[in-house]
Amino acid sequence: MADLSTLDLNLLRVFDAVARERHVTRAAQRLNLSQPAVSNALARLRAALDDELFLRRPGGVEPTALALALAGPVAEVLDRLRETLAVNAPFDPATSDRVFTVACSEYAEAVLAPRLLERMAREAPGCLLAISHADRTNWQALLDRGEAALAIGVLPEPPAIYTRIRLLPEGFLTLMRPGHPLATGVLTEDRLIGYPHLLHSPNGSRDGALDVALASRGKRRRLGAVVAHLSAVPEILARTDMVMTLSGRLAQRLAEAHGLALRESPIEMRHTRLSLIFHRRFESDAGHAWLRRLMLAVAREVPAMEGVDGGGAASPEPPPPRA
Numbered sequence: 001m002a003d004l005s006t007l008d009l010n011l012l013r014v015f016d017a018v019a020r021e022r023h024v025t026r027a028a029q030r031l032n033l034s035q036p037a038v039s040n041a042l043a044r045l046r047a048a049l050d051d052e053l054f055l056r057r058p059g060g061v062e063p064t065a066l067a068l069a070l071a072g073p074v075a076e077v078l079d080r081l082r083e084t085l086a087v088n089a090p091f092d093p094a095t096s097d098r099v100f101t102v103a104c105s106e107y108a109e110a111v112l113a114p115r116l117l118e119r120m121a122r123e124a125p126g127c128l129l130a131i132s133h134a135d136r137t138n139w140q141a142l143l144d145r146g147e148a149a150l151a152i153g154v155l156p157e158p159p160a161i162y163t164r165i166r167l168l169p170e171g172f173l174t175l176m177r178p179g180h181p182l183a184t185g186v187l188t189e190d191r192l193i194g195y196p197h198l199l200h201s202p203n204g205s206r207d208g209a210l211d212v213a214l215a216s217r218g219k220r221r222r223l224g225a226v227v228a229h230l231s232a233v234p235e236i237l238a239r240t241d242m243v244m245t246l247s248g249r250l251a252q253r254l255a256e257a258h259g260l261a262l263r264e265s266p267i268e269m270r271h272t273r274l275s276l277i278f279h280r281r282f283e284s285d286a287g288h289a290w291l292r293r294l295m296l297a298v299a300r301e302v303p304a305m306e307g308v309d310g311g312g313a314a315s316p317e318p319p320p321p322r323a
Contacts, residue, residue, distance in 0.1 A: 014033075014041040019070075019071040024060075054067060091287040093123050094124065097128075100130065102149065104151070105134055107153070110250055112152065112299065119294055138203075143279055150282075150291070153274065161280055162278065162279055167296070172209060174264070176243045178259060183261040187264070187265075187266050193219060193221045196224030196242045200229075202228050204226070209270070212269075213270070233254065
């Protein structure tokens with residue numbers, strides 16, 4: 001193994017890019033280098049570490065066991081170095097070409113990303129917003145590994161090393177196909193749980209906010225299906241008698257875009273709130289602070305959830321106080 005005192009540390013940037021991209025040409029593009037320059041750097045690393053590091057495969061390269069073991073520590077060191085340098089660097093959104101990595105729930109992405117990208121196109125045309133999926137099971141790992149600079153979703157209270165900013169409050173509405181038996185008449189709790197339910201769960205969980213509310217009453221609903229992606233929802237609802245209860249703003253968008261029926265749920269559920277969470281090491285990062293301010297401004301621009309004319313739906317009880 002190479003002694004660090006003799007290893008050209010610039011080679012680690014090349015290693016990191018290839019490890020992330022799993023492709024030499026894309027790594028070269030990422031580094032703004034030629035492919036021969038990246039190949040030459042890899043050859044020097046292979047000689048220094050006495051390991052192949054990356055094996056050619058159809059469509060790219062595959063890391064060896066040593067490369068896999070090094071990828072995490074190298075990425076963390078480089079990310080921390082970039083972050084440390086960025087703290088003291090001035091940030092001008094109009095001229096910056098910074099890449100902002102953000103982890104969002106599918107709901108947060110649908111509600112915030114269009115407005116956010118519209119603002120960024122005007123204010124920071126050279127910056128790139130790279131969004132990955134986040135939920136209650138993986139958000140902290142993404143932030144800890146430096147794979148995302150901030151996470152947005154309905155997320156649990158974070159450890160003290162993180163800062164939490166509360167964004168949009170959100171209620172729930174129920175979707176179904178036009179002509180569904182529940183689309184008209186008084187919608188009661190028993191009528192609602194008498195039909196199979198569709199659950200959107202990217203992480204495969206079979207419990208949602210509705211299940212928590214029903215459990216407090218000693219009742220359960222019957223799941224007709226669990227899907228990982230919202231894109232499948234409209235057609236499933238249109239072709240079946242399943243119903244779906246989900247975040248109100250997203251439900252309204254799906255109803256308007258796909259001609260679905262929308263009802264207020266007769267089951268009182270605790271309102272949720274989107275949160276923005278980030279590691280406190282970013283507190284003084286000028287670019288990160290700019291993005292946080294932009295996120296807050298965009299969240300304030302999102303229209304309030306409109307009421308639904310339920311065609312005889314039972315009037316819900318007043319919602320609980322917002323947290």
